[in-house]
Amino acid sequence: MKIETANQMRHMATGILIEAGFGAVWFSIALSWEGMFSAGNPAAVAVRVCLLLPVRCLLPAAFWLFKQSGRFPRAQTMPPWRGKLFLIIFTTYFLFGVSAFVLQRLHLEAYIVSVLAIFVGAHFLPEGRLLGNHPMMATGVVMMFWAMAAMVSLPIAHLASVTAVGCGLILWHSAAIILAAAMDGLRRRIPDEVSLVQ
Numbered sequence: 001m002k003i004e005t006a007n008q009m010r011h012m013a014t015g016i017l018i019e020a021g022f023g024a025v026w027f028s029i030a031l032s033w034e035g036m037f038s039a040g041n042p043a044a045v046a047v048r049v050c051l052l053l054p055v056r057c058l059l060p061a062a063f064w065l066f067k068q069s070g071r072f073p074r075a076q077t078m079p080p081w082r083g084k085l086f087l088i089i090f091t092t093y094f095l096f097g098v099s100a101f102v103l104q105r106l107h108l109e110a111y112i113v114s115v116l117a118i119f120v121g122a123h124f125l126p127e128g129r130l131l132g133n134h135p136m137m138a139t140g141v142v143m144m145f146w147a148m149a150a151m152v153s154l155p156i157a158h159l160a161s162v163t164a165v166g167c168g169l170i171l172w173h174s175a176a177i178i179l180a181a182a183m184d185g186l187r188r189r190i191p192d193e194v195s196l197v198q
Contacts, residue, residue: 002185007074007075009182011131012185017058019058019139019171019175020058023167026168027168031044033113033161058175062179085130092119096120110160111159114160117146118143121142124143128140143167146170
């Protein structure tokens with residue numbers, strides 16, 4: 001991937017931070033619901049160990065990328081998409097809030113996490129299109145597919161917890177892909193710097 005400005009590198013580092021952080025949130029959701037990852041279950045121990053992954057790997061890598069962004073020239077213009085991005089995020093969580101309220105009134109609380117996963121996945125589509133980020137759109141499609149597949153295949157007792165763990169893994173995988181792309185862009189930049197020095 002061709003990275004030309006510090007802003008691009010910083011956006012990628014920010015994306016890693018966000019996806020690593022929200023991946024951890026999904027894992028925390030899994031631990032808070034009754035089901036496969038309830039306290040005392042051996043699977044819950046595995047989930048808690050997995051929570052160390054973003055702290056030990058993804059977060060330090062993101063901060064390192066922020067530092068490496070100084071190798072690139074800084075773009076002077078502000079991106080025109082910030083207002084639209086806020087509108088996408090606000091609309092997503094407003095609709096989820098309404099849906100969660102309706103599900104609670106219908107005593108269908110077990111589906112709240114699944115609906116959240118679908119809304120979160122769906123918001124990656126316009127967001128990815130707005131930012132020109134096709135991997136983000138792919139992440140959204142995979143998350144929606146996972147949530148819907150879990151709804152039709154899992155027993156209700158494990159639906160919320162397993163859905164949440166899957167969403168966390170999807171986000172961490174996406175963060176790892178962003179990291180790999182950033183590393184590739186940085187690797188391409190270093191020969192350019194060497195040729196300039198020579």
